[in-house]
Amino acid sequence: MAWRHLDQGRVGELPLDLYERDGEYQVRVDGQELMSSLCHASEEALADLAAAAVPAPAPRVLVAGLGLGYTLAALVRRLGGAAVEVVEKSPDVLRWYRLHFREKVLRGADDGAVRFREADAVDVLRAGTGGWDLVVLDVDNGPEPLAGEGNRWLYEAAGLAAIRARLRPGGALLVWSGFRSEPFEARAREAGYAVSSVEIPLTRPGVAHHLYLCALPR
Numbered sequence: 001m002a003w004r005h006l007d008q009g010r011v012g013e014l015p016l017d018l019y020e021r022d023g024e025y026q027v028r029v030d031g032q033e034l035m036s037s038l039c040h041a042s043e044e045a046l047a048d049l050a051a052a053a054v055p056a057p058a059p060r061v062l063v064a065g066l067g068l069g070y071t072l073a074a075l076v077r078r079l080g081g082a083a084v085e086v087v088e089k090s091p092d093v094l095r096w097y098r099l100h101f102r103e104k105v106l107r108g109a110d111d112g113a114v115r116f117r118e119a120d121a122v123d124v125l126r127a128g129t130g131g132w133d134l135v136v137l138d139v140d141n142g143p144e145p146l147a148g149e150g151n152r153w154l155y156e157a158a159g160l161a162a163i164r165a166r167l168r169p170g171g172a173l174l175v176w177s178g179f180r181s182e183p184f185e186a187r188a189r190e191a192g193y194a195v196s197s198v199e200i201p202l203t204r205p206g207v208a209h210h211l212y213l214c215a216l217p218r
């Protein structure tokens with residue numbers, strides 16, 4: 001059965017298309033797959049890393065990039081008392097979450113206390129006041145962006161320094177990436193983070209997602 005085109009939207013200047021097939025969803029940006037409900041093991045693993053990284057009972061967490069909401073749902077389940085804020089650039093992604101994905105991804109968990117903002121993570125992290133215990137950077141395919149050239153800044157020295165300035169001592173930046181990036185690892189170390197990573201193998205041999213935990217000293 002072929003994917004059925006359900007809706008179209010935008011992220012910044014780029015076109016987004018939502019497809020459905022047998023109850024599964026896929027979002028393509030400019031014709032390329034950006035996210036899918038078929039593959040979300042790494043979002044669960046990311047929430048486990050987050051829980052280990054922020055032992056405080058009521059951490060302040062910024063999730064940059066909503067997507068289908070798997071990362072958010074996993075974080076809400078694992079970080080019970082956290083104050084979670086989501087910044088998502090695309091109004092269409094926010095709309096699709098409520099319309100199509102919310103019930104599916106939450107599976108009974110509660111996102112009632114989550115604050116959702118339509119905003120560009122670049123603006124929020126460049127100029128915001130911060131005070132986060134954890135920033136989860138899940139805006140794109142990783143340090144080589146698909147969803148907007150402007151996202152590159154977030155993974156470069158200037159962005160990493162700006163995020164560091166928005167984190168509390170002992171806080172952490174968690175980065176989802178569709179691939180390993182040694183240049184990114186080097187830049188994060190240079191910016192003062194202790195960097196570790198977890199590889200999540202996919203069913204296709206030789207392909208893996210990478211999660212980067214970039215921790216600050218207490």
Ligand SMILES: C[S@@+](CC[C@H](N)C(=O)[O-])C[C@H]1O[C@@H](n2cnc3c(N)ncnc32)[C@H](O)[C@@H]1O
Pocket residue numbers: 011034035036043064065066067068069070071072087088089090093119120121122138139140141147148151176
């Ligand atoms: C790869 S998807 C996230 C998928 C997510 N892991 C999930 O659970 O479905 C990236 C999301 O970030 C959003 N995005 C891209 N650039 C952004 C930016 N600069 N600021 C905020 N959101 C952004 C996209 O619209 C998309 O919803």
